[in-house]
Amino acid sequence: MPSQKLSLQQRLLQKLSPQQIQVIKLLEIPTVQLEQRIKKELEENPVLEMQNDLPDEEGNMQEEENPNDRDNEEFSLEDYMDEDDIPEYKLAANNYSKDDKQIDIPFSAGTSFHESMHEQLGLADLDEEKRKLAEYIIGNIDDDGYLRRDLLSISDDLAFNMNMNVTEEELAELLEVIQEFDPAGVGARDLQECLLLQIQRKRATPAAMLAEKILAHNFDEFTKKHYDKILRKYEVTEDELKDALNEILKLNPKPGGSYSNPLNKSNQVIVPDFLLDNLDGELQLSLNQRNVPDLRMNSHYMEMLKAYSQNRKNISRDQKDAMLFVKQKLDSAKWFIDAIRQRHQTLLVTMSEIIDFQKEYFQEGDETKLKPMILKDIADRTGLDISTISRVSNSKYIQTHFGIFPLKYFFSEGMQKDTGEEVSTREIKKILEECISNEDKRKPLTDDKLAQILKEKSYPIARRTVAKYREQLGIPVARMRKEL
Incomplete structure (x- = not known):
């Protein structure tokens, strides 16, 4: 039997501190998400608060002194605490409050594509059995509005899962009913059928009628743009063919995707992280801090800690737990404020070097003046790691006098x-x-x-x-x- 023994071994490991992780996470997010992140921190940490909108000389003086006062008492406070001053909430096995429980709050949402299909099915003149079959078909229609599965497979599924013997012909009849629903083209099995369903609902103009013939009988020539073959077959002029092609180009290849649902729309509003002004040839860079509040620590909680340090023998156990909780929140607030400050500094240093590297481009906005630039070039100039430059340039935008651009735009081989x-x-x-x-x-x-x-x-x-x-x-x- 092999012998067993214990031994001590020292190893040197690199490990990120919670503060460094916080800085990295804040560095990655753009200005819009930073505003939301700050609001979240303000809600969770009562020690953290926004600066007053109105300047207050006395309040400003106190705000400047608070971080230093707290730094001086950071270690002295620990000296005043006994080793057994452990808050009771840390000893509890189930340390959750009622606020931690997730409450499902109902909200009003728009009608989805499939909900609209079911609503239209309710208006169709079908008996109960056919209605169930139609619902099953609708369930197989994807978000683009296509029925990707063939009717034979659906017939087999109905036989195995619902014990219903339905022929392909019966399913095809129900599919024709569904294909009359809105939006036009829904329930199609391929692009050709989708476009045909839509063109058939248009007014029968000469251009629409020619477009229907092309889609029905010359779809392959249309997709490959063999227009000469189509001209010879139908003996039409180029202008007539062009009008027919314009009718086809107006059709929607994804009818389900165009369904209006305000909650599913992804209208992205770009908020620039940097503002660059060109004043008589001099470039001035600034951070966009319009909706990012200035933060400070609440002086009231500092006074509570001072009072505890002076009267620690005359307070109860509950008061000690409260003071330990306050100290934890003070540490968290200080780390967060420092992380925000470090984020601003890193962003400005990085963007300043990018502008200096591409100075000719930023002065004129001429794309031909854009020099080859990679992440390593800016990392060498700033002394920062390449991963830091990558985080800064990711999802960030700059507003210039000639437009708004993502930072990644300026990097090229x-x-x-x-x-x-x-x-x-x-x-x-x-x-x-x-x-x-x-x-x-x-x-x-x-x-x-x-x-x-x-x-x-x-x-x-x-x-x-x-x-x-x-x-x-x-x-x-x-x-x-x-x-x-």
């Missing part, structure tokens, strides 16, 4: 021109975008031709690199850009 000059890849994408926007849409430029044009402009780029940049810009291939 570089390449050398034939002349040996180093340029940003963003400049190349800009030229690529201009070439495509000015091309003849009847004969769009292929990636090979785009690469040749860039080479003529002294940008030695391979065709696959052009394809990569084009995809990053969200631009389709030449065949899909073709127009009449």
Whole structure:
């Protein structure tokens, strides 16, 4: 049997303190979330409070003195406390208050897509059995409004799960009823059927009638933009075909996704974290603190601690527990205020170096002046870690005199021109975008031709690199850009 023995071993480990973790978390969030985070801290910590809106000379003096006074008493307070001064709430096994219990509060919400479908089903003239089958079909319709499962699979599910023998033909009849619901195109099994259901509800104009023929019989040619074949088959003019294509382009490929629900809309309002002003060529940077309140510690709680330190022998056990709780909240408030201050400082230092690095760009707003810049460049200039620069640049925006931009916009890789000059890849994408926007849409430029044009402009780029940049810009291939 192997022998067992105990031994001591010393190891040096790096571990983040709670204060450092708090700073990191605050550094990552943008201004909008910072405001919410501060409000949450104000609600949870009674020691923390906002500065008065009206200036008070005496109050300001007290606010300046509070942190220092507390620092001087931070250790002396511990000397006044006995070792057994442990609050009773820390000894309790179930340390929860009534406020900690989650209460479900009802609220009014908009009608969802599927709720609307069920409401319309209630108005349909169906018996009880068919209504159940229709509800089952609606349950298989996804949020985009499509029935992705085939009717045979649904028939098998009904047989196994609900012991209902239903044929595909019966389900198809019910599906036709559902496809008459709003929004138009709902219940379609593919894109072609979805567009056909919508075009059939339009007024029968010549353009709409031609569009219906194209969708029904030449959908493949339409998606591949083989317009010559469609022109020859229907013997129409280019203008007539263009009117029909415009009718198709007005249709919604995702009818369920367009359903109006105010709670599901993700209208993002961008609040800039930095404000940059150009005053006669001089750039002035500031943090956007419009909705971020200034914080301080409540002096009343400081007085309570002073009173305890002076009369510790004459207070009860409950009062000692209260004082320990207050001290904990004071520590938390001080850490939070320091973390906010450190966040502001780090943001300003990082953004100042980005502006200094890209000074020509920020003065003129000309994208061609944007230099190649990576996270390491700013990390070297600030002396901060690359991960810190990444956290600062993530989800942050700056407002300039020529627009609002995410900080990530200013970071890009570089390449050398034939002349040996180093340029940003963003400049190349800009030229690529201009070439495509000015091309003849009847004969769009292929990636090979785009690469040749860039080479003529002294940008030695391979065709696959052009394809990569084009995809990053969200631009389709030449065949899909073709127009009449």
